Amino acid sequence: MTQDVLTVAGLLDDDGWSRSSGAEGWTVKDVISHAGQLISLVVAAVKGAVEYPDPPIGIERLNGVMVDATRGRNPAEIVDFLRAQSENAFPVFKSLQEEPLASSTAELLDLGTYELRAIPNMFTFDFATHLHFDLLAPRGPLSLAWPPMSERVAPAVHRRMAGILKMQPNPYRSLQHPSAST
Template identity: 30%
Template sequence: MSTAGVAASRALVDNALKIIEGFGPDDWAADSACHGWRVHDLVTHMGFFFNFIADPNLVLPDNPSGQSERLNDAAVRERADWTADQVVDYYRTQSEAGLATLEALQGPDFAAATVDMLDLGTYRLAALADAVAFDHLVHLVCDLLAPRGPIADGAVDVAAAIDPAVDWMIAGLPQMCRAALHPVLTGPIGLRLTGATERTFVLDRGADDTVVVTETRDLPTDVATTDAVDFLSWATTRTAWRSAVTVTGDRAAVSAVLDAVDVV
């Protein structure tokens, strides 16, 4: 279950609507910190994610790459000429429908069901709430709002969303980054998050070329310590980890692992 993910997503939608409803033409046209996307594109993407979740009959853009990022780019291009009013209406309508769907997916009828998400891996349907919390939190905090983004004013409920967002990232790491991580995981590496949440994990090799991430207080010698909000940024390769991480133990071993992290 991820009822916390639903609550986080709902809080972030409230935050997003309060922010975007005050935009002027220059705000919509500004470049976000998400490479290649304007603020306009960023908001349509957030609406599209809800649309994807809520409408099983949604016709997706052509995506021969099979990559989720290219699907998102194609969906943004389809909506690139919408007016600001269309974007706000789309986001409001799809977020309402999407939140209702996320709530339903927490029920017992869906507890054991899974969904394949292209190159991202396979997840429980209930975990889509964590995915939305992650997606919204990253886009709002890292791409839209200052100091990284172009919008100076806006409040985001980081405390409500950080744990579901981290849950998605930890679930995704072994699937999204396995090919890059497995060769460089020569021993267990600890990950300590601080600040908005206090959590610790160990990354290690599993059987059959897999990667295993375990939440535990028992950390190995080699550890990367980082602020949890900074983790959102560097683990998605928006910023460099070297300016945000303190390494203890074997720096070369930890560096090789952190260089291989790229969560979507």
Template identity: 30%
Template structure:
């Protein structure tokens, strides 16, 4: 279950509506820090994610590329000519429907149910709440709002959302980054998150060519320490990790591992 993910998604949806309802034409047309997307495009994408969840089939549309990012780009293009009012109403309707579905997915009937998300991997349906918390938190704090984004004001409930967002990232690391990560993990490394949340993990090789990430208080000698909010930015390759991470131990080893991290 991820009831914290549902609560975080609900809070972030409310934050998003409060922010976008103040926009004027220039705000909607402004470029975000998400390359190639205007504010208009970013909000339709966030609504589309809720739309996917609210669809009872939970099957991704046809996408020959097999890449989730291409699916997102296609959804944005389909809605590129909508008016601002259409975007706001779409986001409002889809977030309400998506949140209701996320709540239902926490029930016992879905305990073992999973969803295939193309190149992102396979996840428990209940964990989609964490995915929404991650997606919204990153887009709001890294892409939409200042200092990196074009919108100067807006409140985001980071404290409520940071742990579910991190849960999604940790679940995704072994699946999204396995091919790049596995060769670099000649020794296990620790990841320490600080600030809004305090958590520690170990990244290591599993059997065959798998990668395993374990939450534990017992860290190896080689550790990367970073603020949890900064982790959202550099682990999604929006910013460089070298300006946000303190390395203890073998810097060459840790650097190679962090260079291979790219969470979507």
């Protein structure tokens, strides 16, 4: 999915980068910047090289802080950063699939506690969501011919299913009164 985001980025002109995305308050550039920032954060966390704010601020607010810090970068810098972070992430993500790390757990801010093997699936989910719902039409601003997600999103579905009860501890209430769960 990272390669898909990089491919979309390579197709953008100045107008495309500055368009409002399907992610409220974010431009296309912000969404692509978020991808690189998120990879960077998780790789640093796995390596024990990140300090979280005290008190904790939650993942959505943290995402906003990280994107805000990159707003002065130009599109080429955003793409270069995403590409470099992706290359850094592959060996780290591979190590999370092997024991003893794979079955080790970590609390992921306000998202719940997960086995580390789930982290690459989380990226598949996040990037697939941003690509297909925040960047590409009909919800996003970019009218590009793009193949369907198909089997590439199987890890995203696995992640979502594993995380429902962690992110939504009372799903019955949410299904009965969706607006009350937010």
